[in-house]
Amino acid sequence: MPIPADPAGRETYRLDRAHVFHSWSAQATLDPLVISGASGSRVTDADGREYLDFSGQLIYTNLGHQHPAIVAAVQEQAARLGTIAPQHAVEARSRAAALIAERTPPGLNKVFFTNGGTDANEHAIRMARLHTGRYKVLAQFRSYHGGTQTSLNVSGDPRRWATDYGNSGAVHFFGPFLYRSAFGASTEAEECRRALDHLEQLIAMEGPEAFAALILETIPGTAGVMPPPPGYLDGVRALCDRYGIVLILDEVMVGFGRTGAWFAADHYGVVPDLLTFAKGVNSGYVPLGGVVISDEIAATFAHRAYPGGLTYSGHPLACAAAVAAITTMAEQNIVERAAQLGRDVIGPALRRLQVKHPSIGEVRGLGCFWALELVVDRETREPLTPYGAVNPAMAEIGAAARDAGLLIFTSMHRIHLAPPLTCTEAEIAEGIDLLDGVLDRADRHTRPTPTARIA
8 A cells, every 4th residue: 555645644654664563463564554534334544535344343343433322432431430440330331241241141140351352261261270170271273262372372273373382271173164174074964073073082082171161262253254063062062061161152253243143152052151252342442351251150259269350351431332332232133134134135245256256165154244265276175375374365355455445354365254233235235346356356366177166
């Protein structure tokens, strides 16, 4: 992207490159887009150009940008009580906790607030270890649970490789993913059965008494938006019950309507022992995350101090934003709308693109949470980018989208699409049309096959 022509934007860019250290990046290679404003489904750069935001930023702007109810709630709370330490009771925090607990699966009634998703997962694992007296944690390959030490090292994601010293107690296993099956399965039912058999064998070989917790993204997000097959989460729940392992469902990315349910666990009828959240709880307007705790685990700390806390736990501004976001979603049937958009609009449109573009190997998703698996060859399913590698082709595709006025989220060889749950059908159509042109660029990297069939 060119440096902004606008003087204020140009100064913002200069200061950024001089002083801001960006996450997950080689600093000298960065060329950030300067954003000066946003509204609804669109953001505006420093030179006044608009972009349709299908990235969710980092999959969190569930109610879009500058939603008036959330903005007003934060302003009102700041004027009344801008901050207060977590040992006190305060209206915004109490109401936010109650609204969250009303919507989580039954038996989860206590909320421990954190600053975001990674520390929510850190604390969930700590709670599980203290509750069970065990240490090891089971986690899937192709998963992501955060960027701090424990949460990163339980992640089954290449980003952990550089700082994984093998001391986190994490034991990784393969989850179900039929498109790239680790089990040689040919059907979803077969994939489910073999994945559960693999998990139980791993538990037996490691020693069931070793494991404090099993942590899963209910639907893996950054790893590729892979809804589990019917019966898989039920089977995991049964294994955890059999061996006394705490089940943690990571709903940081998929919670609060993103998949067309309040929580993705609702699609499967599975109740975890601990549920973590962040992002969509208040559309990211003020950092907030947390752990929703089962009655049994909460009882462990009824007369035993929980050894953990955060200075900003349940910050009033963040909790006021959460109250406004959850209330708005309930009053305006936003969750039901997300389900309808995914079922009737986004899903069918993406599958039509799959027919047209040989670079799309598979389309996956539900609600407003989708991924396109990009391949160089549909027959072999060879990914556009090898696992854990960086490919200039994906950078080219991301840049093409931005040049077209569309913000997307890319991860390895995938395009992730997470428009606001408030997006209009006209905006979805506009975004799909822009994406169609971007995929022409992706198609240049494919190898033609005789049939070019959809795998």
